[in-house]
Amino acid sequence: MAGTSTQALPDGSTAAAWVDRWRDLMAGWLPEQEQVWAQVGDLVAEATAGTPVRLVDLGCGPATMACVLADRFPAAEVWGVDADPAALQVAALAAPGRVRTIEHDLRGTGWSRPLPGPADAVVSCCALHMVGAAGYRSVAGEAARALRPGGLFVDVDLHGDAEPARSAMPVADTVGRYAADLARALGRPSPADRSGQADPPPVPPGDRAGTLLAAGFSHVSVRAPGPRCSLVVARR
């Protein structure tokens, strides 16, 4: 990743290594993630004549897609929102000054308040299946408030039944193990054990489109850039 620094965590490991491990882990679910991020970048370029001023990545994790967008649009202000402080700490160490972070639960309102002005695009990758139907309504409403008129909303997400891709290398790592190892490396308390806790049912792409229309978006479309994911695109 261009421009990624290798700042160390308290245990001496590098932030870049944690970003790489996360990218490899996510590739188990979405091997085509880098192509999808490029497609999101193309949509942003198309909607902004190639000169976005402000972009927001929802559920950014350690900011893998946000960094790709920051590389592609170096003049843009790129923000990442996530509820996980450890992931945001890695993002801040791996890409200092390139992605600004907001720690916030997307199911609640208010994540756009720290933005200094309207966003040109609010994007998300593999995150909004975790917020449930009420959370998605909240995300759509807050995104509508955050975006400038004509601004772009792009939600790339795994299909509800997505499993680690058979074609990918075996997923030897798990999100839970990553979170526990990262907490140790950062000297943070261990994350709560979520095994046995089910996420709310993911909202199907068609229902996401309906929710965006109800929140005032237009030109809503659903695409399938790959066999495991869908892409919901809308204009404010």
Ligand SMILES: C[S@@+](CC[C@H](N)C(=O)[O-])C[C@H]1O[C@@H](n2cnc3c(N)ncnc32)[C@H](O)[C@@H]1O
């Ligand atoms: C599967 S990861 C995807 C991360 C990143 N977008 C990527 O493509 O690698 C889902 C992310 O969504 C975040 N997330 C899940 N539920 C959330 C919520 N309610 N509020 C904020 N972030 C949330 C998680 O902390 C995690 O970083």
